[in-house]
Amino acid sequence: MSQITNILVCGVGGQGVMTATEILAEAAISLGFDVKKTEVAGMSQRGGVVTSQLRFGKEIRSPQIGPGEADLLVAFESAEALRWSHMLKPGGVALVNTGCIVPPVVNLGLFPYPEDPVDKMRALGLTVHAFDATSIALGLGNIRLGNTVMLGASSDLLPFPAGVLRDAVLARFGARKPQLVEANREAFEAGRKAVAGEAVAA
Amino acid sequence: MPVSQTLPAPARLFLSGNDAVARAVWEAGTRVAAAYPGTPSTEIVEVLSRYLDLYTEWSINEKVALEVALGASMVGARAFCAMKHVGLNVASDALMTMTVTGTEGGLVIAVADDVGMSSSQNEQDSRYWGRFAHVPVLEPSDSQEAYSMTLAAFELSERFRVPVILRLTTRICHVKGLVQTGSRIEVEPAGFVKDPRHWVMVPGNAKPRLPKMLERDAALRAETEVSPLNEVIEGSDRRIGFVTSGAAFMHVRDAFPDAPVFKLGLSCPAPIERLRAFAASVDALLVVEETEPLIETELKAAGIACHGKDVLPRLHELVPDVLKPAVARLQGEVVEPPEHVAAQQVFPRPPTMCVACPHLGVYYTLSQMRNIIISGDIGCYTLGAGHPWNALDTCISMGASMGTALGMDKGRGAADANKKIVAVIGDSTFMHMGMQGLLDITWNRGNVTVLLLDNRAVGMTGGQDNPGTGRDIHGEERSRVDFAQLCEALGVRRERIHVVDPYQLPVLFKTIREETKIEEPSVIITNRPCVLIDDYKPTQPYMVQEDRCTGCGNCVEVGCPAIHVTRRDKVVKASGKEVDLSFVRIETSACTGCGLCVQPCAPEAIQHAAPVQTLQFIRK
Ligand code: SF4
Ligand code: SF4
Numbered sequence: 047m048s049q050i051t052n053i054l055v056c057g058v059g060g061q062g063v064m065t066a067t068e069i070l071a072e073a074a075i076s077l078g079f080d081v082k083k084t085e086v087a088g089m090s091q092r093g094g095v096v097t098s099q100l101r102f103g104k105e106i107r108s109p110q111i112g113p114g115e116a117d118l119l120v121a122f123e124s125a126e127a128l129r130w131s132h133m134l135k136p137g138g139v140a141l142v143n144t145g146c147i148v149p150p151v152v153n154l155g156l157f158p159y160p161e162d163p164v165d166k167m168r169a170l171g172l173t174v175h176a177f178d179a180t181s182i183a184l185g186l187g188n189i190r191l192g193n194t195v196m197l198g199a200s201s202d203l204l205p206f207p208a209g210v211l212r213d214a215v216l217a218r219f220g221a222r223k224p225q226l227v228e229a230n231r232e233a234f235e236a237g238r239k240a241v242a243g244e245a246v247a248a
Numbered sequence: 249m250p251v252s253q254t255l256p257a258p259a260r261l262f263l264s265g266n267d268a269v270a271r272a273v274w275e276a277g278t279r280v281a282a283a284y285p286g287t288p289s290t291e292i293v294e295v296l297s298r299y300l301d302l303y304t305e306w307s308i309n310e311k312v313a314l315e316v317a318l319g320a321s322m323v324g325a326r327a328f329c330a331m332k333h334v335g336l337n338v339a340s341d342a343l344m345t346m347t348v349t350g351t352e353g354g355l356v357i358a359v360a361d362d363v364g365m366s367s368s369q370n371e372q373d374s375r376y377w378g379r380f381a382h383v384p385v386l387e388p389s390d391s392q393e394a395y396s397m398t399l400a401a402f403e404l405s406e407r408f409r410v411p412v413i414l415r416l417t418t419r420i421c422h423v424k425g426l427v428q429t430g431s432r433i434e435v436e437p438a439g440f441v442k443d444p445r446h447w448v449m450v451p452g453n454a455k456p457r458l459p460k461m462l463e464r465d466a467a468l469r470a471e472t473e474v475s476p477l478n479e480v481i482e483g484s485d486r487r488i489g490f491v492t493s494g495a496a497f498m499h500v501r502d503a504f505p506d507a508p509v510f511k512l513g514l515s516c517p518a519p520i521e522r523l524r525a526f527a528a529s530v531d532a533l534l535v536v537e538e539t540e541p542l543i544e545t546e547l548k549a550a551g552i553a554c555h556g557k558d559v560l561p562r563l564h565e566l567v568p569d570v571l572k573p574a575v576a577r578l579q580g581e582v583v584e585p586p587e588h589v590a591a592q593q594v595f596p597r598p599p600t601m602c603v604a605c606p607h608l609g610v611y612y613t614l615s616q617m618r619n620i621i622i623s624g625d626i627g628c629y630t631l632g633a634g635h636p637w638n639a640l641d642t643c644i645s646m647g648a649s650m651g652t653a654l655g656m657d658k659g660r661g662a663a664d665a666n667k668k669i670v671a672v673i674g675d676s677t678f679m680h681m682g683m684q685g686l687l688d689i690t691w692n693r694g695n696v697t698v699l700l701l702d703n704r705a706v707g708m709t710g711g712q713d714n715p716g717t718g719r720d721i722h723g724e725e726r727s728r729v730d731f732a733q734l735c736e737a738l739g740v741r742r743e744r745i746h747v748v749d750p751y752q753l754p755v756l757f758k759t760i761r762e763e764t765k766i767e768e769p770s771v772i773i774t775n776r777p778c779v780l781i782d783d784y785k786p787t788q789p790y791m792v793q794e795d796r797c798t799g800c801g802n803c804v805e806v807g808c809p810a811i812h813v814t815r816r817d818k819v820v821k822a823s824g825k826e827v828d829l830s831f832v833r834i835e836t837s838a839c840t841g842c843g844l845c846v847q848p849c850a851p852e853a854i855q856h857a858a859p860v861q862t863l864q865f866i867r868k
Contacts, residue, residue, distance in 0.1 A: 058597065059599060071262065071424065072262070075426070081424075081425065082423055082424065084423040084424070092599035092602060092628070092631065093597070093599055093600040094597060094598055094599030095597045106425075107498045107499075107501040107502040108499045108501070108502035108503075109390075109419065109423040109425070110565075110567045110568070112567065112568055113569060113591070114585065114587055115586060128592045129592060129594040131589055131591075131592055132589050132592070133588070134588065135587070136588070148812055148813075149595065149597045149600065150600050150634075150635050150807060150809065151595055151596060152595055153811070153812060153813045153830075154635055154636050154804065155813070155816060155828070156635065157595035157596070158595070160592075160595075166592070170590075170592075172589065189837065
């Protein structure tokens with residue numbers, strides 16, 4: 047990865063995109079990087095598109111990532127992954143939750159939901175790690191763990207050791223609810239394993 | 249639920265621009281801070297409310313917030329208020345006079361422009377207010393500067409006895425960066441000095457103050473020429489020099505790291521002579537400003553040649569990938585945009601109302617009515633304009649639903665003679681600016697049915713309290729407005745005021761239909777809380793019994809995001825008419841059991857489901 051690392055996290059309002067980016071930022075800060083984080087989230091709590099951008103390196107000026115500038119795309123929803131594909135730089139990597147959130151316009155039959163967004167992304171020549179983080183989180187008994195599952199999955203795609211991110215996740219959730227630490231540790235590892243497995247299968 | 253005070257000691261903290269402003273306001277020894285919530289400014293006073301050694305409040309609108317701050321300044325206290333760009337339009341009446349009186353205790357007004365329009369009805373450049381109101385404008389370009397310029401703004405305000413505008417934009421407010429912070433200083437207010445010539449702005453007192461204002465302008469012009477808030481960042485490539493401020497400064501530095509840059513921190517009044525010298529030191533000058541060509545025009549008026557909006561877009565953010573090609577064109581070069589795959593076409597995903605939102609029933613009902621004009625307002629319920637309801641015909645500004653509806657009623661011709669006119673407004677918006685409009689409706693006997701959607705929160709900005717919730721900014725119990733009584737006091741006859749449960753669709757439908765028939769002002773108040781606040785209590789969720797579902801799609805029309813179409817079909821009726829069918833499923837883990845979708849389902853296919861364990865995690 048280049049001297050500055052650009053990460054774009056995308057999803058749907060309410061999925062925890064911003065919290066995840068915040069935790070990634072905390073990990074980068076703990077390593078002494080200059081960090082900037084911003085989001086595009088008009089009325090974000092209400093099921094709209096959410097993207098959150100994270101840049102870290104020696105010195106960060108503009109907080110914004112342009113098309114073709116992201117090293118890593120972390121997508122919490124598969125149609126959103128496709129929507130933001132053009133932000134990836136050549137050789138960049140996308141991490142995609144294959145879970146779908148169908149919006150009202152699709153429900154009403156006004157627009158189709160893209161058929162197999164992950165396949166489409168691969169056909170565009172992108173490197174995609176795809177897995178069903180939502181199901182893993184539900185399997186662990188808490189859909190809100192999806193956040194941590196995604197972070198675990200991204201942890202081996204970052205320019206720093208996975209343990210740094212794990213510590214940031216546990217610090218964040220442990221501070222709020224100590225009883226959630228174990229569940230988050232499990233979710234983090236489940237995410238890591240899922241991507242490792244997916245990489246082998248691909 | 250008062251929040252305890254646990255403030256981090258001076259350190260390097262990762263703060264948003266809004267957090268940074270709040271921290272600096274607190275450190276500056278400010279005693280009073282007021283705001284009406286508005287994206288992207290909301291968090292400033294929200295964060296300040298946790299700092300218990302100053303008074304904070306949610307005011308009912310921005311004008312009142314500014315007046316509260318001015319009162320504090322009059323007694324010598326440092327005071328602060330925050331608003332979004334459109335809020336300053338509301339507050340401008342007070343601003344235009346306090347610029348004549350001047351201030352005592354430092355008074356800083358943070359105004360957040362929504363450049364790029366993430367959630368506003370317009371994109372407007374508040375830097376104009378600085379010129380219009382004769383007040384200085386400071387423009388931070390990241391969190392660290394948001395912090396340091398807030399402190400500088402208080403000093404400037406006290407030195408020149410003038411309110412200072414701290415102009416923020418979305419990319420300052422909502423960008424997080426590292427900030428070196430300090431500790432709070434205590435500033436003891438000097439006390440109020442009775443002096444009508446200073447504070448009572450009748451013509452006889454105001455007139456002698458106008459020349460003082462012009463003297464102050466001259467002093468500020470001298471200040472801006474020497475102020476360290478304005479600075480030149482040298483660069484080795486002198487083919488082009490940039491004049492810029494705010495978030496655009498960071499974009500310029502990112503895109504052109506070797507170019508000289510004149511960074512405007514105190515941008516109003518503009519340091520024209522320093523800019524003239526800078527212009528002479530570079531081959532060409534480009535003004536990069538969000539959003540209006542304001543400095544550009546001032547430079548040209550001063551006879552300084554420059555480029556600006558001739559090569560740059562007039563609207564939205566000036567990010568590096570917008571700047572690079574524009575500058576290349578100016579220099580006669582071609583730059584290739586960075587290589588990337590083409591943008592993919594995916595369905596639009598606009599924000600939508602929440603699962604079980606109490607507004608769902610209202611808009612579903614309105615969408616079922618014919619011959620109706622719906623005058624809308626600013627808030628979550630503006631989303632009624634979207635699918636599937638398409639039940640909003642206008643939306644202008646806070647409280648405008650009232651006057652607009654009255655105007656439609658009075659101005660209508662034969663074409664609209666039989667239409668029913670409905671105005672929809674939320675509780676907080678009603679108190680912000682709607683009450684006056686309703687008074688105008690009753691006084692002038694407008695034939696308007698007002699739907700007052702009381703969801704006991706400022707829903708759009710995250711559920712802040714207001715006089716209708718009976719709680720203050722700290723969650724402490726306060727007097728609570730009775731909307732029915734308030735509307736009666738505003739002239740609506742008691743018989744024409746109804747309080748209805750928005751989850752009871754037949755009652756809602758009947759009430760709206762009857763009230764729109766009666767030719768006098770009426771108000772229908774809904775009484776369910778926003779699903780995102782603590783007052784909302786979810787109950788047992790529902791599920792669809794597949795063998796009973798006929799695919800009529802009625803429940804989909806309600807618009808609840810928990811209802812998903814699983815299969816579509818077409819059938820040809822005996823009459824030869826083709827009918828689209830939508831078979832559905834309810835996302836049980838998201839459903840809160842409001843029961844709205846149950847009501848339009850004729851075959852009673854929607855039945856209670858077993859409560860699911862995940863429910864509690866989906867809602868906060
Ligand atoms: S009962 Fe129907 S409308 Fe209410 S939350 Fe459940 S699915 Fe949505
Ligand atoms: S309203 Fe009832 S019958 Fe019609 S689609 Fe919905 S669940 Fe099926």
